[in-house]
Amino acid sequence: MIIIKNLDITYPGKRKVKAVDNVSLEIKKGEIFGIIGLSGAGKSSLLRAINGLVRPTSGEVWVDGVEITRLSSKELLSLRQKIGMIFQHFNLLDSRTVFGNVAFPLEIGGYPRERIKKRVMEVLELVGLLDKADSYPRELSGGQKQRVGIARAIAANPKILLCDEPTSALDPQTTGQILKLLAEINRKLGITIVIITHEMRVITEICDRVAVMDNGRVVEEGVVTDVFLNPWHPITKEFVNTVISKELPEEVLLQARTKRPDREVLLLRFAGNTANEPVVSRIIKETGVELSILYGNIGHLKDVPYGILAVEIFGDENKRDKVRQILHELSVKLEVV
Amino acid sequence: MEYWPEIIKATYETLYMTGVSLFFAAVIGIPVGVLLNAVSNGGIMPNPVIYSILGSVVNVLRSAPFVILMLAVTPLTRLIAGTSIGSSAAIVPLTIGAAPFVARLIEANLREVDPGVVEAARAMGANNRQVIFKVLLQEARAGIILSLTNTAIAIIGYSAMAGAIGGGGLGDLGVRYGYMRFQTDVMLITVAILVALVEIVQATGNFLARKYKTK
Ligand SMILES: Nc1ncnc2c1ncn2[C@@H]1O[C@H](COP(=O)(O)OP(=O)(O)OP(=O)(O)O)[C@@H](O)[C@H]1O
Numbered sequence: 001m002i003i004i005k006n007l008d009i010t011y012p013g014k015r016k017v018k019a020v021d022n023v024s025l026e027i028k029k030g031e032i033f034g035i036i037g038l039s040g041a042g043k044s045s046l047l048r049a050i051n052g053l054v055r056p057t058s059g060e061v062w063v064d065g066v067e068i069t070r071l072s073s074k075e076l077l078s079l080r081q082k083i084g085m086i087f088q089h090f091n092l093l094d095s096r097t098v099f100g101n102v103a104f105p106l107e108i109g110g111y112p113r114e115r116i117k118k119r120v121m122e123v124l125e126l127v128g129l130l131d132k133a134d135s136y137p138r139e140l141s142g143g144q145k146q147r148v149g150i151a152r153a154i155a156a157n158p159k160i161l162l163c164d165e166p167t168s169a170l171d172p173q174t175t176g177q178i179l180k181l182l183a184e185i186n187r188k189l190g191i192t193i194v195i196i197t198h199e200m201r202v203i204t205e206i207c208d209r210v211a212v213m214d215n216g217r218v219v220e221e222g223v224v225t226d227v228f229l230n231p232w233h234p235i236t237k238e239f240v241n242t243v244i245s246k247e248l249p250e251e252v253l254l255q256a257r258t259k260r261p262d263r264e265v266l267l268l269r270f271a272g273n274t275a276n277e278p279v280v281s282r283i284i285k286e287t288g289v290e291l292s293i294l295y296g297n298i299g300h301l302k303d304v305p306y307g308i309l310a311v312e313i314f315g316d317e318n319k320r321d322k323v324r325q326i327l328h329e330l331s332v333k334l335e336v337v
Numbered sequence: 338m339e340y341w342p343e344i345i346k347a348t349y350e351t352l353y354m355t356g357v358s359l360f361f362a363a364v365i366g367i368p369v370g371v372l373l374n375a376v377s378n379g380g381i382m383p384n385p386v387i388y389s390i391l392g393s394v395v396n397v398l399r400s401a402p403f404v405i406l407m408l409a410v411t412p413l414t415r416l417i418a419g420t421s422i423g424s425s426a427a428i429v430p431l432t433i434g435a436a437p438f439v440a441r442l443i444e445a446n447l448r449e450v451d452p453g454v455v456e457a458a459r460a461m462g463a464n465n466r467q468v469i470f471k472v473l474l475q476e477a478r479a480g481i482i483l484s485l486t487n488t489a490i491a492i493i494g495y496s497a498m499a500g501a502i503g504g505g506g507l508g509d510l511g512v513r514y515g516y517m518r519f520q521t522d523v524m525l526i527t528v529a530i531l532v533a534l535v536e537i538v539q540a541t542g543n544f545l546a547r548k549y550k551t552k
């Protein structure tokens with residue numbers, strides 16, 4: 001759907017800023033792709049290269065089979081009508097009602113009046129704001145404004161929705177609601193969503209794949225469960241730590257460090273079906289070890305359950321080898337602490 | 338008092354000069370203001386060369402004292418109004434004086450529009466014309482109304498100088514009777530009418546600005 005090849009974006013000026021540095025990415029049709037990074041990492045610049053709001057210095061951007069950096073400005077305008085975009089600060093037209101805002105892209109697209117009316121009502125219903133059609137943005141809450149932003153972005157039936165930190169200005173509860181709405185739009189309408197953020201929760205709750213940006217570069221990329229359970233870049237680790245602390249509590253570490261031949265502390269990480277299986281009871285039954293859970297963290301990554309457990313296993317070398325074997329069978333990743 | 342017919346005539350002349358000059362100043366000044374904003378740094382089509390040329394022209398016209406401007410444009414006045422004296426003739430210099438004023442005010446009004454909103458419109462595929470008419474002018478409408486209100490009040494003030502070229506009007510009447518003939522009552526009445534006019538214009542402008550407010 002979207003292919004980015006060796007993309008460079010350098011802003012001119014006295015102090016040249018290389019905002020995007022040799023980035024290559026492939027975003028698949030129908031997925032929710034997250035790009036996470038700290039402020040100034042180059043996320044917004046990268047996102048704006050996808051709809052041509054920023055012209056790259058070099059590299060290629062393919063959208064649905066078209067290399068957009070070679071389009072004329074007129075062709076670019078019609079391409080943009082097929083790509084929706086939402087923003088951190090909503091960017092609604094204060095001079096227009098909710099209806100008028102959602103109608104805007106349809107007016108640009110030259111739709112006839114009757115069809116505009118019908119379509120606006122359709123999308124307002126989808127985002128749950130039918131009763132606010134005649135309100136002005138100043139009369140809405142942040143969450144409602146973002147719903148209008150989403151309705152406006154999908155009104156012209158785009159194939160792609162670009163989201164520039166859509167929840168960064170919202171409280172945690174409203175963030176959850178907006179994320180749910182985005183996931184629903186992705187599922188129901190099949191729109192490919194690219195979402196940039198500095199909040200890890202946005203990635204863990206709705207994204208299928210993620211790219212981590214630092215200093216203009218993509219430093220880590222992959223399926224969310226993999227990146228989340230096995231981050232290797234320090235920046236990624238920091239982001240993961242904002243949602244779950246994998247740092248074991250001090251007492252656990254202390255206990256683990258006092259080595260004894262009949263005992264060891266293991267850190268288990270698993271995602272997907274394994275998380276639903278009675279791993280612990282199976283280990284105990286089949287190997288006869290004794291086991292105590294020192295620390296645990298379980299949750300969901302989008303729809304995939306995951307777990308992180310620190311367990312202390314008492315038993316001889318032989319039994320403990322067997323434990324490892326079972327865990328390996330269940331494709332649980334483990335580390336000896 | 339035997340002066341009422343003259344006072345009424347002068348009031349009419351002031352309204353005529355102000356109304357027509359405001360109209361033409363807006364017709365010229367708004368597009369120039371839009372252009373200034375568009376080619377400015379951060380506008381929708383930045384062009385430093387056009388910006389500095391246009392900006393200089395506007396500045397020169399704006400800094401010329403009105404009395405001098407009025408006399409300097411006499412040939413042009415004769416060309417446009419067919420005469421170089423009278424209320425209609427005064428409209429030419431009043432317009433030329435007010436248009437650059439309007440242009441700068443409009444440029445500033447448009448600069449107040451949130452760049453994020455313009456970006457959103459461009460992301461939806463809006464072209465420059467659509468950005469100007471559907472976004473910039475709409476979003477800035479309350480500010481534009483207040484700018485035109487201020488311009489109208491400034492024109493009322495400047496029109497008092499129109500007496501110098503026989504333009505008539507309340508200012509001229511006040512000067513002729515109050516200053517030259519010591520008819521204080523006529524002068525006070527003309528001043529009172531001018532104050533009332535300014536108040537009415539300001540109140541109307543405020544009302545409209547509130548009605549079309551966006552934030
Ligand atoms: N129009 C511009 N002109 C010059 N420099 C720019 C411009 N836009 C962005 N930059 C610079 O490029 C770098 C990357 O900016 P960008 O906005 O892409 O980062 P970001 O990851 O979106 O950050 P944030 O989280 O703060 O939005 C920054 O150093 C920024 O100062």
Ligand SMILES: [Mg+2]
Pocket residue numbers: 043044045164
């Ligand atoms: Mg940004």
